[in-house]
Amino acid sequence: MLAIRNGRVMDPASGLDAVCDVYLADGRVAAVGVNLDVPSKAEVFDASGMVVAPGFLDMHVHLREPGYEYAETIETGSRAAAAGGFTSICCMPNTSPVNDSATVTSFIMERAKQRAVVNVYPIGAITKGSAGEELAGIGSMVRAGAVAISDDGRPVMNSRVMRRAMELAKGHGIPVIDHCEDLNLSAGGDMHEGETSVRRGLRGIPSAAEDVMVARDILLAELTGARYHVAHISTQHAVAMVSFAKKRGLKVSCEATPHHFVLADCDTVAYDSSYKMKPPLRGKQDVSAVLNGLVDGTVEVIATDHAPHAGSDKMQEFERCPFGITGLETAIGITLEQLVHPGKITLMKMVELYTTGPSRVLGLNRGTLAVGAAGDATIFDTSTSWTYDVNKTQSKSRNSPFHGHAYIGGPVATIVNGRIVWQRNA
Ligand SMILES: [Zn+2]
Numbered sequence: 001m002l003a004i005r006n007g008r009v010m011d012p013a014s015g016l017d018a019v020c021d022v023y024l025a026d027g028r029v030a031a032v033g034v035n036l037d038v039p040s041k042a043e044v045f046d047a048s049g050m051v052v053a054p055g056f057l058d059m060h061v062h063l064r065e066p067g068y069e070y071a072e073t074i075e076t077g078s079r080a081a082a083a084g085g086f087t088s089i090c091c092m093p094n095t096s097p098v099n100d101s102a103t104v105t106s107f108i109m110e111r112a113k114q115r116a117v118v119n120v121y122p123i124g125a126i127t128k129g130s131a132g133e134e135l136a137g138i139g140s141m142v143r144a145g146a147v148a149i150s151d152d153g154r155p156v157m158n159s160r161v162m163r164r165a166m167e168l169a170k171g172h173g174i175p176v177i178d179h180c181e182d183l184n185l186s187a188g189g190d191m192h193e194g195e196t197s198v199r200r201g202l203r204g205i206p207s208a209a210e211d212v213m214v215a216r217d218i219l220l221a222e223l224t225g226a227r228y229h230v231a232h233i234s235t236q237h238a239v240a241m242v243s244f245a246k247k248r249g250l251k252v253s254c255e256a257t258p259h260h261f262v263l264a265d266c267d268t269v270a271y272d273s274s275y276k277m278k279p280p281l282r283g284k285q286d287v288s289a290v291l292n293g294l295v296d297g298t299v300e301v302i303a304t305d306h307a308p309h310a311g312s313d314k315m316q317e318f319e320r321c322p323f324g325i326t327g328l329e330t331a332i333g334i335t336l337e338q339l340v341h342p343g344k345i346t347l348m349k350m351v352e353l354y355t356t357g358p359s360r361v362l363g364l365n366r367g368t369l370a371v372g373a374a375g376d377a378t379i380f381d382t383s384t385s386w387t388y389d390v391n392k393t394q395s396k397s398r399n400s401p402f403h404g405h406a407y408i409g410g411p412v413a414t415i416v417n418g419r420i421v422w423q424r425n426a
Helices: 074-083 102-115 138-144 159-172 195-200 207-224 236-247 258-262 284-296 331-340 347-354 356-362
Strands: 002-011 016-025 028-033 043-046 051-054 056-061 086-091 119-122 176-178 228-230 252-256 377-387 406-416 419-423
Touching (some): 002 347, 002 377, 051 347, 056 074, 056 347, 056 356, 074 086, 074 102, 074 406, 102 119, 102 138, 176 207, 207 228, 236 252, 236 284, 252 258, 252 356, 258 331, 284 331, 331 377, 331 406, 347 356
Parallel strands (some): 002 043, 056 086, 086 119, 176 228, 228 252
Antiparallel strands (some): 002 016, 016 028, 377 406, 406 419
């Protein structure tokens, strides 16, 4: 039993925005209201001056287990999630073995039950081994707990296979999430193709590598009627195409990562692998397009693409380093800094982007503080200054470009199933 007192309770599902209490009991939301009467043995959390939101959901996380436990495990990734204010995460299938069967999905579910401090929802692969050829055991993975399918990192190049995957996913009522990258166009590239890549003598990944795949997928989504979601959208044309698809009434959505709406290619430190990820940090116009997409509703989800890599992997020549950065612990700080403090979006809109937005895409019954809902809450503040120290991360990996960056406002406490699983300064 936990009573969260006097916070500014924001629940986008019902529109509630008021200073009141939230009472959690038996792992559920038991009551929301002013001066709630709660049993005297209930634990009390004073949330005065803080925002109390439904538990945040990050639908794009890499947990590296099974196979790459030296970079992250389900347990450490879940602790990083909790420290970032997330109560639920979806994990991508590019583990070893790839999550392309019910056996691997069940392993992840079981391990999460034993060791994770937040809810973990596996995303199954589209194709066996994410090799892009033969469809994975989609139905059995869904029965084992997979909530979506994706070959994130190794996108399906064969349009016929993608069409079949969409038809199957539609039948199972789950979305297809695509990491949109034409591998032939991006081959050999290390950063966004533009003035900066030319100056540094690095091979570029053109925006078109993303755009052509978003275009193809939208056409296939129309053909099949599937629910289709663009992972980590990064280009102005991709945002425009998603907007077009929505206007046509297609079940198309997209997510943006904090790094893609805060950094451009010219902001990166030359040859620093903490700035190397896919899609790469794009040009200024692309960053503005992603920001505008968040403001106008084209982008309805913020997801981190938390991609831990061990120091030994990231300490090589730039060209040899793997792609990806960690992101769970800095997402709220960056979102406040870039979107809320400058007045681009309201606080309620921010909460939506982390709760009702991803829940709707995945068809999950999460992201609300309605009585009877899961007892998950994210408590954050908007005014305390803090500096991100990657050496204190809960993740096993430290590949973040945001080390040493100061933020105003961030996560304070994370509550899962009615229990506090992480608390600032605790
Ligand atoms: Zn990806």
